[in-house]
Amino acid sequence: MDTPERSKVGGTPISKIEDSPVFNFINSLSPIQPVKSVNSIHTFHSPGSATISSVFSSPHVSLHKESRFLIRNTFTDLVKQDTSSDLLDECNIPPEVPIGVVLSTSSVLVDESSNITCSLNRAIVDPADENSTQPNFNESLDFENGCPNHNTAPFFGIELDVSCALSEQVQFVQDVPVDTENSHSTEIGLEVKFSADQVKEEASGSDWENLISDNTDGLLFFDPTSDFETCKIQGKGNGTQPNASFDICLYSDSRDSFVDDDGGTDEQHVTGHTLNLLPNICQEQGNSNEQNQKTVADLDDCSSLSSSLGCKLDSRQHRGVRRRCLVFEVAGVSKKNLHKDLNVPTSIKSPINAKPTSDNEQLIASKASKTPVSFVLPGIGLHLNALARTSKDKPITHKSKAPEREFISRPCSMRPCAPATVREKQSQKAIDLQQCQDSENEFQDNQIVIFDASLTPTLGIEESASPKKKRRKAENSADNESCRRCNCKKSKCLKLYCECFAAGVYCVEPCSCQGCLNKPVHEETVLATRKQIESRNPLAFAPKVIRIAEHDQEMGEELNKTPASARHKRGCNCKKSNCLKKYCECYQGGVGCSFSCRCEGCKNAFGRKDGSKEIEYEEELDACEKETVKPDDGKAVAIVPKTEHIQLSETPLPVTPLRACRPYLKSSSLSSGKPPRSSSLSTMNRLENQQADSKVQENVQLHTDLDVLEDLSVDSPPCSAVKTASPNGKRVSPPLSGFVVSPNLKGGRKLILKSVPSFPSLTGVPPSSTQFNSSILS
DNA sequence: GAGTTTGAAACT
DNA sequence: CAGTTTCAAACTC
Numbered sequence: 149m150d151t152p153e154r155s156k157v158g159g160t161p162i163s164k165i166e167d168s169p170v171f172n173f174i175n176s177l178s179p180i181q182p183v184k185s186v187n188s189i190h191t192f193h194s195p196g197s198a199t200i201s202s203v204f205s206s207p208h209v210s211l212h213k214e215s216r217f218l219i220r221n222t223f224t225d226l227v228k229q230d231t232s233s234d235l236l237d238e239c240n241i242p243p244e245v246p247i248g249v250v251l252s253t254s255s256v257l258v259d260e261s262s263n264i265t266c267s268l269n270r271a272i273v274d275p276a277d278e279n280s281t282q283p284n285f286n287e288s289l290d291f292e293n294g295c296p297n298h299n300t301a302p303f304f305g306i307e308l309d310v311s312c313a314l315s316e317q318v319q320f321v322q323d324v325p326v327d328t329e330n331s332h333s334t335e336i337g338l339e340v341k342f343s344a345d346q347v348k349e350e351a352s353g354s355d356w357e358n359l360i361s362d363n364t365d366g367l368l369f370f371d372p373t374s375d376f377e378t379c380k381i382q383g384k385g386n387g388t389q390p391n392a393s394f395d396i397c398l399y400s401d402s403r404d405s406f407v408d409d410d411g412g413t414d415e416q417h418v419t420g421h422t423l424n425l426l427p428n429i430c431q432e433q434g435n436s437n438e439q440n441q442k443t444v445a446d447l448d449d450c451s452s453l454s455s456s457l458g459c460k461l462d463s464r465q466h467r468g469v470r471r472r473c474l475v476f477e478v479a480g481v482s483k484k485n486l487h488k489d490l491n492v493p494t495s496i497k498s499p500i501n502a503k504p505t506s507d508n509e510q511l512i513a514s515k516a517s518k519t520p521v522s523f524v525l526p527g528i529g530l531h532l533n534a535l536a537r538t539s540k541d542k543p544i545t546h547k548s549k550a551p552e553r554e555f556i557s558r559p560c561s562m563r564p565c566a567p568a569t570v571r572e573k574q575s576q577k578a579i580d581l582q583q584c585q586d587s588e589n590e591f592q593d594n595q596i597v598i599f600d601a602s603l604t605p606t607l608g609i610e611e612s613a614s615p616k617k618k619r620r621k622a623e624n625s626a627d628n629e630s631c632r633r634c635n636c637k638k639s640k641c642l643k644l645y646c647e648c649f650a651a652g653v654y655c656v657e658p659c660s661c662q663g664c665l666n667k668p669v670h671e672e673t674v675l676a677t678r679k680q681i682e683s684r685n686p687l688a689f690a691p692k693v694i695r696i697a698e699h700d701q702e703m704g705e706e707l708n709k710t711p712a713s714a715r716h717k718r719g720c721n722c723k724k725s726n727c728l729k730k731y732c733e734c735y736q737g738g739v740g741c742s743f744s745c746r747c748e749g750c751k752n753a754f755g756r757k758d759g760s761k762e763i764e765y766e767e768e769l770d771a772c773e774k775e776t777v778k779p780d781d782g783k784a785v786a787i788v789p790k791t792e793h794i795q796l797s798e799t800p801l802p803v804t805p806l807r808a809c810r811p812y813l814k815s816s817s818l819s820s821g822k823p824p825r826s827s828s829l830s831t832m833n834r835l836e837n838q839q840a841d842s843k844v845q846e847n848v849q850l851h852t853d854l855d856v857l858e859d860l861s862v863d864s865p866p867c868s869a870v871k872t873a874s875p876n877g878k879r880v881s882p883p884l885s886g887f888v889v890s891p892n893l894k895g896g897r898k899l900i901l902k903s904v905p906s907f908p909s910l911t912g913v914p915p916s917s918t919q920f921n922s923s924i925l926s
Numbered sequence: 927g928a929g930t931t932t933g934a935a936a937c938t
Numbered sequence: 939c940a941g942t943t944t945c946a947a948a949c950t951c
Contacts, residue, residue: 731932
């Protein structure tokens with residue numbers, strides 16, 4: 149699905165198009181946040197009237213602080229592994245080469261403080277007019293280019309939002325079909341290399357708008373000393389073809405001065421180099437009086453022009469050149485890399501990948517990085533992202549391709565695979581669950597098929613082995629992160645019995661299920677079944693073990709990573725296993741039994757449900773406080789009081805009415821002998837037992853709404869704590885964005901009950917798994 | 927690897 | 939909502 153070229157929308161008013169469902173859908177696929185076609189150029193009003201020269205060389209167009217301009221980009225389906233050396237030749241395109249690239253309408257804004265900003269919407273450089281640098285700014289358009297905050301310091305450059313891997317070298321190549329009549333074309337390509345920080349930055353946010361708006365974070369700076377400096381922008385397209393446009397964010401940001409490695413100011417230097425590199429048409433721009441202006445003009449203009457001309461920009465000589473690429477482009481690149489690695493035909497593309505490109509346009513990644521690619525790809529598939537996050541520097545190897553939409557890997561499993569320690573396992577599991585859910589959300593958007601061998605090390609190894617054997621192999625695998633495969637025989641993998649299905653993933657090859665319908669081919673069936681199950685229990689697909697919300701900054705990372713920071717959302721019902729075997733979901737999940745458990749004879753090593761372990765509680769509090777101090781090397785796992793029942797939060801939990809948990813609370817929290825589920829309750833319980841703190845109970849009783857009490861008991865956040873409960877009254881954990889636990893209470897002690905707001909807000913509901921499910925079903 | 931145990935999920 | 943059945947994983951031998 150291609151991102152529509154708005155310029156091609158033709159007679160239809162853009163506003164209407166943007167309002168159309170189709171367009172919304174397209175936009176939802178695209179990382180580009182379509183700002184309502186506001187003609188952002190107050191500064192540059194005369195499309196077609198201004199020459200490029202004027203545009204770029206005359207910064208005093210406006211005092212507006214526009215910081216960047218975008219050039220809509222559509223890359224094609226070429227993979228180039230050209231090195232920078234290859235590009236050098238390509239830049240020697242004579243200036244008389246017809247320019248056939250649609251640029252963005254641009255504006256250069258210079259304020260009084262010499263802050264220079266450029267904005268460029270779309271401009272068509274008419275190839276017919278070879279000698280003219282006058283673009284046809286006949287469109288304004290697609291993107292709001294202004295970047296409000298990029299106006300502080302002189303900075304020029306090309307921004308690429310890169311969410312690719314460390315040391316990933318990506319090359320975008322566009323190969324726009326050349327108009328036979330106007331066969332003048334240059335090749336548009338973009339070779340990008342990324343830094344790890346860049347990757348992280350960009351990976352963390354798929355929000356295009358954020359990417360646009362952030363000032364420096366996530367921007368790619370070419371390190372002059374690095375080997376990744378080569379920046380190639382090639383253009384291939386026909387000026388008469390709007391499709392030939394390409395998206396590059398060029399902007400100047402005055403904050404960043406051109407500092408040479410030598411330490412000297414590099415503005416002139418840059419300019420000079422720019423002039424040297426750029427075509428004559430660009431060089432004409434180099435005569436500005438003001439250095440900044442000139443540099444801006446040169447860089448921006450020349451960058452854009454050179455892009456269109458196929459001229460190469462050597463970032464080594466363009467200090468401070470930032471590259472920002474459309475997220476989807478990067479994603480696409482990454483995916484391309486994946487495909488490439490997988491030898492997957494380029495025809496197999498995720499929707500998002502295909503989206504921004506037209507039929508013959510496609511993003512291509514190249515340059516398989518030597519280092520393992522571990523990148524988070526905004527907007528890429530659920531599992532891919534999850535894997536990227538989960539793998540933690542682990543290389544993601546893709547060994548198989550998948551059909552259009554398919555879960556291939558199972559980044560997480562409800563059932564841990566025998567980590568080194570139980571708590572580690574649990575911690576990892578909780579994380580995996582979260583990641584799984586996160587990924588799931590992403591997956592629904594993009595439906596990328598990624599196979600993560602790193603997480604499924606046993607895949608393909610035990611093809612002929614029996615399911616159990618496979619399972620145990622997987623369990624015993626080295627990293628213990630491998631995911632299970634189901635072995636369903638009767639459920640057709642369409643019931644929660646099936647771990648795959650329950651985890652929201654499709655069954656994969658390693659599964660030994662029989663009559664499996666949990667496959668992409670039966671997507672509709674799967675979704676329908678899922679929906680049905682969700683109708684029964686909205687939380688059916690929520691992670692069973694949920695962890696404390698990460699946004700509880702006060703709790704610190706250690707706590708978040710500790711198994712004790714998680715609880716089984718529903719609790720177990722063990723009768724014979726004493727919660728000491730993996731039959732018990734709590735135990736299996738590495739969490740202690742909690743208030744909501746209905747187990748008998750609980751002896752859960754991670755925490756018994758009954759409140760009779762107060763001594764252990766205190767003891768382990770101390771242990772916890774000690775252990776949590778340990779550096780998080782993955783081995784030091786904090787010990788959390790067994791009887792501490794922290795209300796778990798899970799990122800996206802379905803929101804259910806607040807009242808849902810009232811009966812539970814009423815019976816269990818107040819009247820039943822069951823121990824409190826949360827730290828607060830645990831504390832309260834102690835107090836009750838000791839009859840020592842009547843205030844607490846008063847406080848509790850003052851809350852006529854038991855949900856409020858619940859909030860207190862779970863230290864739920866003031867506003868984000870939307871009650872989540874299963875419809876059948878089984879308790880589930882609400883999001884926990886604001887523990888009331890005092891900061892110094894990593895162990896869960898000293899809970900501050902009175903500071904809890906009475907009622908959580910129903911607004912600001914975080915994305916829930918229910919919502920996800922709904923959306924995925926919709 | 928077969929059989930048993932177990933408890934969650936599903937059903938009534 | 940409780941009881942029963944089904945199911946698949948966990949476990950044992």
